[in-house]
Amino acid sequence: MRDDRMSGANLAHGPHALSIPGPSMAPERVLRAMHRPSPNIYQGALIDMTHSLIPDLKRVARTEHNATIYIGNGHAAWEACLANTHARGDLVLIPRTGSFADGWATMAEGLGLRVEMMDFGNRTPVDAAAVGARLREDKGHEIRSVLMVHVDTASSVRSDLAALRREIDAAGHPALLQADCIASMACDRFEMDAWGVDVAITGCQKGLMTPPGLCFVFYNDRADRARERADCVTGWWDWRPRTNPEVYFRYFNGTAPTHHLYGLREALDMIHEEGIEAVWARHAALARGVWAALSAWEAEGGLEMNVRDAAHRSHAVTSVRLPGEGTNLRDWCEREFGLTLGIGLGMAPPGTPEWHGFFRIGHMGHVSGHTVMGTLGTIEAGLSALGVPHGEGGLTAAARALAAG
Ligand SMILES: *Cc1c(COP(=O)(O)O)cnc(C)c1O
Secondary structure: OOOOOOOOOOOOOOOOEEEOOOOOOOOHHHHHHHOOOOOOOOOOHHHHHHHHHHHHHHHHHOOOOEEEEEEOOHHHHHHHHHHHHOOOOOEEEEEEOOHHHHHHHHHHHHOOOEEEEEEOOOOOOOOHHHHHHHHHHOOOOOEEEEEEEOEEOOOOEEOOHHHHHHHHHHOOOOOEEEEEOOOOOOOOOOOOOOOOOOEEEEEOOOOOOOOOOEEEEEEOHHHHHHHHHOOOOOOOOOHHHHHOOOOHHHHOOOOOOHHHHHHHHHHHHHHHHHOHHHHHHHHHHHHHHHHHHHHHHHOOOOOEEOOOOHHHEOOOEEEEEOOOOHHHHHHHHHHHHOEEEEEOOOOOOOOOHHHHOEEEEEOOOOOOHHHHHHHHHHHHHHHHHHOOOOOOOHHHHHHHHHHHO
């Protein structure tokens, strides 16, 4: 441990925190709910509690349709939704706004699907009209699904799912709309049914505030009809027996993730006690505080937010360009103040000097005014210590924005 300060004091002792875009900070309440002896998995409280998760998950996704829980991370959710809706050789269209679309595409190719990517770069949202134009060209309806990442966690671009649905309908195209809401769910407003999303996926470790290990697939009856012709789904991934299990162990096709379920139960209680609308409003207000600080710091040109137009920025994560110093800043904040910031992802090739020119601030899940101010204060200390040119008044701007709500 290096000591830069004159006093020699080490300010990284005391509570350590993560401000990364997943996993997010698990609340004490969630951790305490998980800290218990192994429960009976054959009958009783665990079984009743598992049933109770389903309606509460659907309330978060704003759907009346189906919800399925898998043991797995977000990558598992990518595979789960594709395996249940496609036959080998199917064509899927992926509008891209950052590297998470690339990951989903790789998963699709691995399952034997054909992928057509429409690249909208790393800084601007999906142009729904352009996707609509592509669908109109597809007279034979070869495209079976449009796979859209709602919030790309690498670029922090948020795209408009409702607009994309309108374009699909206007084109008279039957493709399913599948949405990756892993970064956005319970952070950015998401309305599965009202927006006409057929399949939505998420994980438990971001807005849902539970340690990594569970993922969720929400799907409507149209998507379930596509299940009829799916030919790469194995028994383990099949969503049908999981959604309506005849016996408890079918929920998970094996041993239940007992402690994670207790953690998730508590996290859903927290979300519904606050109210999903209030959860979204909190994330929006905290994001405005983050952007206020960054806008002030940007004035000297040493750094800039990746997404220029606030209307297209995620409320869960903010990607920042800090040429030459991104890795140094992350290292400094970790070493000197005990705060872990997110690495840049997919913005420059790994191993190049450019790769080190980014960082990300996670402001998702169990975050409040004071945690966000702590993160921003740490970043400002790091910018000063490293001599990064930055405008004055970032913390004041953030405090004012947060105080104003
Ligand atoms: C985190 C994330 C993933 C991947 O989730 P893992 O749990 O890391 O597999 C996929 N898509 C988006 C948008 C994400 O934010």
